[in-house]
Amino acid sequence: MRVFITGGTGFIGSAIVQELIQAxxxxxxxxxxxxxxxxxxxxxxxxxxxxxxxxxxxxxGVAAAEGVIHNGFIHDFARFKEVCEIERRAIEALGAGVLGSDRPLVITSGTALIAPGRLANENDAPGVDSSVIPRVVTEETAASLAARGARVSLVRLSPSVHGEGDHGFVPTLISIAREKGVSAYIGDGRNRWNAVHRLDAARLFKLALEKAPEGTRLHAVAEEAVAFREIAEVIGRRLNLPVVSKSPEEAVSHFGWFAPFAGLDCPASSKLTQERFGWRPVQPSLIADLESGSYFKS
Known part of the structure; x- marks a missing residue:
């Protein structure tokens, strides 16, 4: 299959490219x-x-391909609403190309906003709409295309997609700890992130492309719930910094723009994905990746 991919040079996208070529x-x-x-x-x-x-x-690009993976996104939080509108238009353009055919379109979403505070699964739709959280536009636009008969599936990524070359959430936490001189968590630190290794996630994108029917939601989740405090403790130990609790009020000044993400409680399951598509995560866990030291080389 000739596959058109957006975001193919990114941290996750480059792994998807290799996975596709190897297949x-x-x-x-x-x-x-x-x-x-x-x-x-x-x-x-x-x-x-x-x-x-x-x-x-x-x-x-779609016209020249037999399948499409949309993994690109403009990560500019200073104009977040604007880039989410760009995302909507991009998905609509990609979808227009596959409508009326059986060509698959795989779209990247995330687990973090699906069902905060409880274990989210693949059957859950977002609990809010894009007027409240603009990033939900991805799911809304994908659902609209599927309703019109497009073979669209969603791969929801964990908030922590980790591995060599990561420049996402965990490196941000490490950078904040270095700057502030402490590794912090909010409250008791029991809020939970789910996590997946980039190579495991890449394999799921390939499976979605090859096998997923229209309207399918897949969860790229290897670990359902990693306590934020556990992440902060590894960072503190590796950097030889105190590990401290911040109140929600203190967290705003400590974490800055990252405070809402540091407070996320978003456990998620991939049980249905694993049962339906035979996907099995085999790469190291988030904590094992942190303990290996690769995140602290610089």
């Missing part, structure tokens, strides 16, 4: 810059020049 698929990767184009070519993918903000370039 015998041909990959056509969206590239906004010369640097991205070079990275895709070096990975063995074909290059399609375009941009998430250019719907016509996305439609041309």
């Amino acid at each position: 015998g698929h041909r990959v056509l990767g969206l590239a906004r810059s010369d640097k991205a184009a070079s990275a895709l070519a070096a990975a063995g993918a074909e290059v399609h020049r375009g941009d998430l903000e250019d719907p016509d370039s996305l439609k041309r």
Whole structure:
């Protein structure tokens, strides 16, 4: 299958590209810059020049492919509502290309906002709409396409997708700890993140592309619940820093823009995904990854 992918040079997307190529698929990767184009070519993918903000370039990419994986997103929290609107338009452009065919479109979402405070599963829809949390637009747009007959599936990623080269939530926590001189958690630190290794997640994207019917939600979750305090304790030990509790009020100044994420309580299950698609996470756990020391080299 020739697969068009957005975000193919990112931390997760680059692993998806390798997974697809190793499985015998041909990959056509969206590239906004010369640097991205070079990275895709070096990975063995074909290059399609375009941009998430250019719907016509996305439609041309879909037209040249037999399947699509949308893993790109503009991670600019300073204009979050705007980039979520860009996400909606991008998904609609990708979806327009697969409507009326059996070509699969796999869209990336997340588990963090599905059912805060309880174990979320694949049958759960988001508890709020995009007028409350703009990022929910991903799920809304995917559901709309599926209702119109598009073979659209969602892969929901854990808030911590970890592994070599991670530049997401855990490195942010490490950076904050270094800057502040303490590794902190909020309250008793019992709020929970779910987690998955990037290589396990990449394998699930391939399975979704090959097997998922329209409207399917898959959870890229290897660990259902990792206590935030446990993460903070490993960071403190590795950096030789005190591990301290912050009140919700103190957390705002300590964590800054990251405070809402530090307070997330979002356990999630992948039981249905594993049963239905035969996916089994085999890579190291989040804590094992942290303990290995790769996150603390710099």
